[in-house]
Amino acid sequence: MSGPAPDLRAATDQEVVLxxxxxxxxxYRELVRRYERPVFSLVFRMVRNRELAEDLSQExxxxxxxxxxSYRPEFKFSSxxxxxxxxxxxxxxxxxxxxxxxxxxxxxAETPQxxxxxxxxxxxxxxxxxxxxENRELGGEIERAIARLRPEYRTCILxxxxxxxxxxxxxxxxxxPLGTVKTYIHRARNELxxxxxxxxx
Amino acid sequence: xKKWPVNHLTADDLDAFHSASLSDAARDHLAECEExxxxxxxxRAVLAALATLPSYAPAPHFADRVVARxxxxxxxxxxxxxxxxxxxxxxxxxxxxxxxxLGASIVWTxxxxxxxxxxxxxxAAETGRTIWLGVRVAATNLTSQPxxxxxxxxxxxxxxxxxxxxxxxxxxxxALAAMRRLLTPPSxxxxxxxx
Numbered sequence: 056m057s058g059p060a061p062d063l064r065a066a067t068d069q070e071v072v073l074x075x076x077x078x079x080x081x082x083y084r085e086l087v088r089r090y091e092r093p094v095f096s097l098v099f100r101m102v103r104n105r106e107l108a109e110d111l112s113q114e115x116x117x118x119x120x121x122x123x124x125s126y127r128p129e130f131k132f133s134s135x136x137x138x139x140x141x142x143x144x145x146x147x148x149x150x151x152x153x154x155x156x157x158x159x160x161x162x163x164a165e166t167p168q169x170x171x172x173x174x175x176x177x178x179x180x181x182x183x184x185x186x187x188x189e190n191r192e193l194g195g196e197i198e199r200a201i202a203r204l205r206p207e208y209r210t211c212i213l214x215x216x217x218x219x220x221x222x223x224x225x226x227x228x229x230x231x232p233l234g235t236v237k238t239y240i241h242r243a244r245n246e247l248x249x250x251x252x253x254x255x256x
Numbered sequence: 257x258k259k260w261p262v263n264h265l266t267a268d269d270l271d272a273f274h275s276a277s278l279s280d281a282a283r284d285h286l287a288e289c290e291e292x293x294x295x296x297x298x299x300r301a302v303l304a305a306l307a308t309l310p311s312y313a314p315a316p317h318f319a320d321r322v323v324a325r326x327x328x329x330x331x332x333x334x335x336x337x338x339x340x341x342x343x344x345x346x347x348x349x350x351x352x353x354x355x356x357x358l359g360a361s362i363v364w365t366x367x368x369x370x371x372x373x374x375x376x377x378x379x380a381a382e383t384g385r386t387i388w389l390g391v392r393v394a395a396t397n398l399t400s401q402p403x404x405x406x407x408x409x410x411x412x413x414x415x416x417x418x419x420x421x422x423x424x425x426x427x428x429x430x431a432l433a434a435m436r437r438l439l440t441p442p443s444x445x446x447x448x449x450x451x
Binding site: 080083084087088091092093095096099108109112113116117120121194197198212216217237238241244247248251252 | 267270295298299301302303305306307308309311312313314315318319320321322323325326
């Protein structure tokens with residue numbers, strides 16, 4: 056399949072959104088192409104399951120594309136997309152109570168099968184890229200440490216230090232006061248420091 | 257010699273440390289405090305590790321799957337109309353209908369002013385008659401109540417009438433104060449108030 060038209064690649068998010076609003080499928084694809092990796096990475100690190108992350112990412116983009124009419128161009132498009140993606144991931148975690156899971160599996164699991172089924176899926180079959188990271192000591196440790204963070208801390212730290220978003224933008228994405236975002240990020244960093252301290256020594 | 261409390265690096269100081277904009281006081285403290293130096297170095301390592309984390313890609317043809325699901329989920333009517341009437345056309349059609357409707361209504365009003373005036377007069381007269389009839393019925397009902405005559409006798413004395421009115425006013429003021437107290441939000445946070 057051929058890539059998007061060159062003018063779409065060079066266009067700003069707002070310009071692509073305007074074209075997508077007229078039903079232009081090339082514009083839809085361009086918006087998805089621009090944000091599929093950051094959205095998928097965020098959701099994957101939140102739910103730690105590739106198939107689920109893919110489903111939630113698809114849901115995110117369907118919501119985004121269906122609601123383009125309600126998007127207000129004075130806000131950053133990326134903030135809006137991340138907000139919807141984060142809500143999808145958090146809603147899922149709340150529904151499934153995965154936020155209390157540990158690497159060793161759910162505390163409610165009673166049989167070895169249940170423990171295996173509920174354990175975080177690090178280095179799962181088919182997750183070549185993730186396995187590669189897990190094999191590198193620091194990368195693996197930090198992925199594990201991120202997985203242990205509370206979901207709200209996890210979102211904040213990923214948006215700030217992996218996606219490189221500003222504190223203000225994160226506050227807008229998560230609908231939280233700026234001070235709360237800063238607190239979450241510093242608490243998360245504190246937990247990561249504790250988790251990685253032994254490696255440094 | 258008096259020992260001052262130690263001001264270790266704050267979260268903002270750590271951010272400043274990473275962006276090389278640490279204040280002089282914080283820099284002096286960092287030079288002396290082993291604990292803060294270790295923390296800052298470890299924080300730097302954490303940030304470096306976070307920055308090297310890879311971004312993950314969904315399975316190939318992700319955009320195709322999204323667009324396919326989008327079309328499958330689109331409502332049947334909009335799917336039928338979408339190729340011929342994009343969103344902006346729908347808005348234009350709606351605006352044109354409203355303008356045409358408004359214009360037609362103005363033209364009709366100008367052509368049928370006498371008829372319209374007679375309708376308005378008739379409606380006004382009927383409404384007035386209905387209201388007056390309602391008032392008369394309500395008054396008749398009131399005066400025919402068994403408690404009306406004793407109440408009228410009681411209120412016929414000016415002193416007693418003043419007493420009744422005063423009592424009603426006091427009752428009204430008390431009710432108003434109670435309502436205001438109930439509706440005023442608490443000045444202090446209520447535990448679990450956001451739940």
